[in-house]
Amino acid sequence: MASFISKTLRWNKNYLLAFVDNHIIHYPTPINLSYAWSFGITSAVCLIIQILSGIFLAMHYTPHIDLAFSSVEHIMRDVNNGWLLRYIHANGASMFFIAVYLHIFRGLYYGSYMHPRQLLWCSGVIIFLLLMGTAFIGYVLPWGQMSFWGATVITSLVTAVPIIGQPIVDWLWGGFTINNATLNRFFSLHFFIPFVIAGVSLLHIALLHKDGSTNPLGVESGVDKIPFYPYFFVKDLFALTCFLFFFGFFVFYFPNVLGHPDNYIPADPMQTPAHIVPEWYFLPFYAVLRSIPDKLGGVAAMVGAILILLVIPFTNTSEIRSTTFRPIFKIFYWLFIADFLILGWVGQKPVKDIYILVGQIATCYYFLFFTILIPFIGILETKLIHLKK
Missing domain, CATH: 1.20.810.10 (Cytochrome Bc1 Complex; Chain C)
Structure with a gap:
């Protein structure tokens, strides 16, 4: 045991080895x-x-x-x-x-x-x-x-x-x-x-x-x-x-x-x-771009679809970290995953009315999830928790 402690001390005297350790x-x-x-x-x-x-x-x-x-x-x-x-x-x-x-x-x-x-x-x-x-x-x-x-x-x-x-x-x-x-x-x-x-x-x-x-x-x-x-x-x-x-x-x-x-x-x-069409990993955001009829609005929506991820830490209102213990949020989370996959599917389709409509609905839910559902469900869950107490 003393030999092990001695080796550990020698290991940690070296800055690089201590960092790795x-x-x-x-x-x-x-x-x-x-x-x-x-x-x-x-x-x-x-x-x-x-x-x-x-x-x-x-x-x-x-x-x-x-x-x-x-x-x-x-x-x-x-x-x-x-x-x-x-x-x-x-x-x-x-x-x-x-x-x-x-x-x-x-x-x-x-x-x-x-x-x-x-x-x-x-x-x-x-x-x-x-x-x-x-x-x-x-x-x-x-x-x-x-x-x-x-x-x-x-x-x-x-x-x-x-x-x-x-x-x-x-x-x-x-x-x-x-x-x-x-x-x-x-x-x-x-x-x-x-x-x-x-x-x-x-x-x-x-x-x-x-x-x-x-x-x-x-x-x-x-x-x-x-x-x-x-x-x-x-x-x-x-x-x-x-x-x-x-x-x-x-x-x-x-x-x-x-x-x-x-x-x-x-x-x-x-x-x-x-x-x-772009590569498959850009398709959801390309679908967001196409869902907005205005050119500037489409570009803003596409960029906003990525940048909106930056605001989640500051709009979150939930006291519970893991979605495993958030049954209400879990439903909307998996709907969001399905929505993201739908956007990817729409992004590779030709520009037709039906695909534009589906893309617009999916885009609305995408932004709704981050701007309204995340903060609202957090407040709702908090009230339900304190109500039970």
């Missing part, structure tokens, strides 16, 4: 965490995979409108294991969003946005915003039909912003249309922003370790805690292994199922695709 090995973790808490580390691993695969792809990619599409085909056909790198990176974006969406929905369910973790939640929303921006400009780089026209449609929306909209678009384009300067800008930003995401992710982890993890019971005290290693290290490792098998299934068997076939056609400014 405090935040990874002996980090106190609630004993009742489920696999739903593994999506954080899964997202971190996805970020690392995307950065590493992106660096190797950048070695062979040419950011020029006449050569970009050919350079991607060169990677696929001529570079040793280039096809694997490209499929890992392309499908890795989808895997990243799957992990992040599940991480967000878990946080909503178990009240991860509540005091004292408001800043932790807000830092996560900032990461989500940066991730969406990076994914969008990355989708432009292959310079296929959907890349070009998706970039044209989305960047043109910025012109709806009064006064500063047009100057911003002109700067992004580097001219009056999408051209070679646009592709160069997008390539530079796509290479740079992931490192910003990594930095904000470290801040996110620091804020997490400041207040500690939540737990399924939603209580701050009364839950036994155990060291992260080896117990949750092994649990997260198992969850990550299952996720990587899921990831590999798409990479090796269905590498193009999550992409759009039109992106294997070189970009042609003279021929518009029959139906322009």
